[in-house]
Amino acid sequence: MQQWVEVSVQVTHEAVEAVADIFNTLRAGGVVIDDPLLLNSLRDSDTWEMCDIPKQENVEVVTITSYFTDDVELTARLTQLEEKIGEVEKRIGLCRCGPTKFRVVKETDWANEWKKFFHTTKVGNSLVIKPTWESYIPLGDEKVIDIDPGMAFGTGLHHTTNMCMKNLERLVKPGDIVFDIGCGSGILAMAAALLGAGSCKAVDIDLTAVKVANENIVLNNLSQKISVQQGDLLHGTEGKADIIVANIIADIIIMLLPDIPGKLKDKGVFLASGIIEERVNDILLSAAKNGMQIVKIDRQGGWAAITMCREE
Numbered sequence: 135m136q137q138w139v140e141v142s143v144q145v146t147h148e149a150v151e152a153v154a155d156i157f158n159t160l161r162a163g164g165v166v167i168d169d170p171l172l173l174n175s176l177r178d179s180d181t182w183e184m185c186d187i188p189k190q191e192n193v194e195v196v197t198i199t200s201y202f203t204d205d206v207e208l209t210a211r212l213t214q215l216e217e218k219i220g221e222v223e224k225r226i227g228l229c230r231c232g233p234t235k236f237r238v239v240k241e242t243d244w245a246n247e248w249k250k251f252f253h254t255t256k257v258g259n260s261l262v263i264k265p266t267w268e269s270y271i272p273l274g275d276e277k278v279i280d281i282d283p284g285m286a287f288g289t290g291l292h293h294t295t296n297m298c299m300k301n302l303e304r305l306v307k308p309g310d311i312v313f314d315i316g317c318g319s320g321i322l323a324m325a326a327a328l329l330g331a332g333s334c335k336a337v338d339i340d341l342t343a344v345k346v347a348n349e350n351i352v353l354n355n356l357s358q359k360i361s362v363q364q365g366d367l368l369h370g371t372e373g374k375a376d377i378i379v380a381n382i383i384a385d386i387i388i389m390l391l392p393d394i395p396g397k398l399k400d401k402g403v404f405l406a407s408g409i410i411e412e413r414v415n416d417i418l419l420s421a422a423k424n425g426m427q428i429v430k431i432d433r434q435g436g437w438a439a440i441t442m443c444r445e446e
Contacts (some may be wrong), residue, residue, distance in 0.1 A: 137204040138163060141212070141238040144195050147171075148410040148434055149222055151294070151383050153198050154220045156319075159340050160211045162200035167292060169196045175293075192350075193436075195231045204238065225385060249305040255291060258300040261325055263291070280353050281319060294381050294407040297432045297439035299325050301405050305441070306331050310376040312379045312407070313337070313365055313397070315390065320347030320360070324377050327359040334360040337370035345444065358368035368393050379405040384393040384413035395444050403429065407439035414438045 141162075145153050147169075154165045202208055211443060216234070221376045223229055254255050264270045272278050295437045302325050306312070309332035314323040317336035336351075338344050347362045363370050367390050368378075377397050387406045396406050404426065409417055411433065411445040421428060421442050430441040 138201040138239050139204050139208060140199060140201055140239050141215070142197055142237075143215075143219065144197050144231040144236040146194065146229045146381065147196055148226055148413070150196050150292075151381075151408050152197065152222045152226070153229075155211060155318075155340065155343075156215060156222070157198065157200040158342050160202075160214055161342055162202055162211075163313075164201055166199045167196060167436075168199065169292065169352070172291060172293060175435055182247040197339075201239070226383070252291070252429065257296055258303045260303060261299050261328070277325075279321060279324050281321060281350055281415065293437040294409075294437040294439065295321060295349065296382050297434055297437070298379055298405060298407045299323050301430075301432065301439060301441060302326050302329055302377070305377055305403055305405065307376070308332070311335075311373070311399075313368070313371050313375040313378045315371075315378060315380040316382040316386070317347050317362065317379075320350045320362060322381060323347070323360045323362075324351060324354055324356055326377070326379070328354075329358045333373075335371050336360055336362040337365040337367070337368050337410050338362075339364065356426045368397055371397065374399045374402065376402050377405065378402070379407075381407040384417055387417060388420045391420050391426065395425050398444055401443070403441055403443050405439065405441050409435070409438045409440065411436050411438055414440070 135230050143153060154167060155164050202211055252265045253270050254262065254270045256262050260275050260277050262270065262272065262276050264278050264280050266280055266282045267310060270278060306329040308330040312326040312331045312334040314334060314336040315339045317323055320336050323334040323336040336347055341364055344362050344364050351357055351360045375396055378394060380390060380396060399405065407419065417440055420427060426442040427445045427446050428440060428442050432439045
């Protein structure tokens with residue numbers, strides 16, 4: 135029976151997206167993000183039953199857990215993990231909250247880990263996220279996204295992805311062209327397609343994410359609407375979009391903003407998320423510098439999603 139090594143890293147909220155992406159780049163067997171802010175929100179929610187889950191007191195530390203096969207490549211991958219987290223800290227400052235923790239698990243344990251944390255959840259008015267192992271019958275005009283949280287980052291339950299999906303419900307019009315930058319699991323492109331977008335281009339710099347997004351898109355029968363390719367930010371797109379969505383960290387959004395006005399159609403919008411509350415002003419300053427006008431700011435659990443358009 136295959137053995138896995140469970141690897142857990144505790145970080146600040148701002149580092150969550152970057153560290154999760156590192157695990158994906160290293161071909162880890164899935165990423166679980168234990169965000170105490172999210173757990174408290176879901177615990178008090180009427181949309182997801184979480185029995186006997188105590189209220190989380192320390193909400194400043196997020197635990198990111200992933201799994202590596204216990205093989206000859208393990209040592210090299212763990213070394214790369216430490217190096218890449220060090221590179222993140224050089225960019226955004228100290229973000230680790232303790233040493234890396236390890237635990238050996240057998241394949242049967244691994245198969246059940248996800249089921250402890252992920253259940254069918256409704257997001258907004260019509261989108262439903264359903265793990266592949268659960269059954270669900272849609273009600274009314276509900277649109278169901280089937281996804282395996284073990285495949286890549288992006289399950290819709292994190293505050294940043296959740297806000298993006300709710301905004302896409304508001305923004306997407308029939309026939310819209312949507313660019314999903316840093317697509318991860320492809321969940322935002324799939325949401326846009328189900329909400330009526332005519333076509334979606336999903337881009338990620340990580341080949342593993344591209345592979346996973348394609349698998350999820352096929353699973354949801356959306357291949358005719360969504361194309362996925364490897365690319366660095368907007369370099370993987372052609373033409374202009376009605377909506378550009380980027381659920382990434384603040385520093386990368388700032389790098390992206392100079393190119394956004396030239397990639398939006400008239401009356402097009404840019405939806406930026408993955409922004410920790412403390413970096414909102416940095417985004418607002420960069421948006422103004424690059425000719426973008428703020429339309430709406432959403433806040434949830436210490437994170438922000440900002441909708442903006444080109445200045446008239």
